Amino acid sequence: MSEENQSRNAQAGQKQREQMQKESVATHHELSDQGLTKRNEEFMFQLGKQLDALNAKADKKAQVIEETMTALVEGQKKGTTAKQLFGTPTAYAAEIVNGPVRRGPQPQSSYKLLALDNGLMFFNIFAFMFGLMSVFSPKSMAADQTGTSGILAIILVAISGGLLFAWVTKVLSPAKKGEEKKPVWYKILSVVAALVAWIAIYFAASLLPGMINPTLPGIAYIVLAVLGFLADMYVRRRYNIVGGAFAGGQNQQARKK
Incomplete structure (x- = not known):
């Protein structure tokens, strides 16, 4: 590969990273305007990324984002965290796209x-x-x-x-x-x-x-x-x-x- 092609690829990669960073900042600003805490902002940001990675449908993603954000805002009033409500963004997104994980009866030892x-x-x-x-x-x-x-x-x-x-x-x-x-x-x-x-x-x-x-x-x-x-x-x-x-x-x- 010539030095000219390497330079073009490096410039393209840099532009892509800058674009992703701009989108990330814009998304965080948008979430911040909804009154979310920093942790809940990060949860929503990561949830969006996970839904995209799992190829969630646009209308389904929009619905989930809206419902989740509403639940987080209400949870903040009671001191409830995103993890307490939904677990991790990865697991929550997988459950939304693939359906809930079937779990067998939990062992009891009272x-x-x-x-x-x-x-x-x-x-x-x-x-x-x-x-x-x-x-x-x-x-x-x-x-x-x-x-x-x-x-x-x-x-x-x-x-x-x-x-x-x-x-x-x-x-x-x-x-x-x-x-x-x-x-x-x-x-x-x-x-x-x-x-x-x-x-x-x-x-x-x-x-x-x-x-x-x-x-x-x-x-x-x-x-x-x-x-x-x-x-x-x-x-x-x-x-x-x-x-x-x-x-x-x-x-x-x-x-x-």
Whole structure:
């Protein structure tokens, strides 16, 4: 390429950059006249560029710009930022042109849901265990004078275990953004305290009189365990529960996501 052609290309490139700069300044002035803050001006400017890059139709772009600008002006009165309203200009423009991104159900791990999930699982385990013992080793069940195999004792142990280990799960979970990270000693003490409290409740439940804590037939325990398992499966799928004392694999998958 000759020096003359290089010079012409350089001049053309310089003119193009100057033209783009003039258009940018003009656009910012136009946005400033609408009463937008500097950040909202920049959001609108970048949104326009992204819409152009995605080949948005002129009439669609004009409509979006007008509606977005109106929303930003109203949001400014309440102290709401453009990011809070629309996210990033790139994502917002892509959603306008390509349609909203389909998202699956968001994993949930609230204390109440974890307590329900853990409680059901503890109930299922104890009910199934005592059911099998009653069916295959009825003599050992008859010789057992404690009330731990009573239905009320199983329910109390399951509820307390669900509540305690839902709390432990929350304590052991990684700190979210903005939260203070819990020290290791606190996590260890929390686990030990929960175990001690649960064992104490277990032994206290064994002292319940048979009148209010009857032992059911083995087959009844097995049926209750199966029903409890199905109920827990429904709850986990219905609310997309992530975490819990019996969900180590799901916890790892959720963290990878």
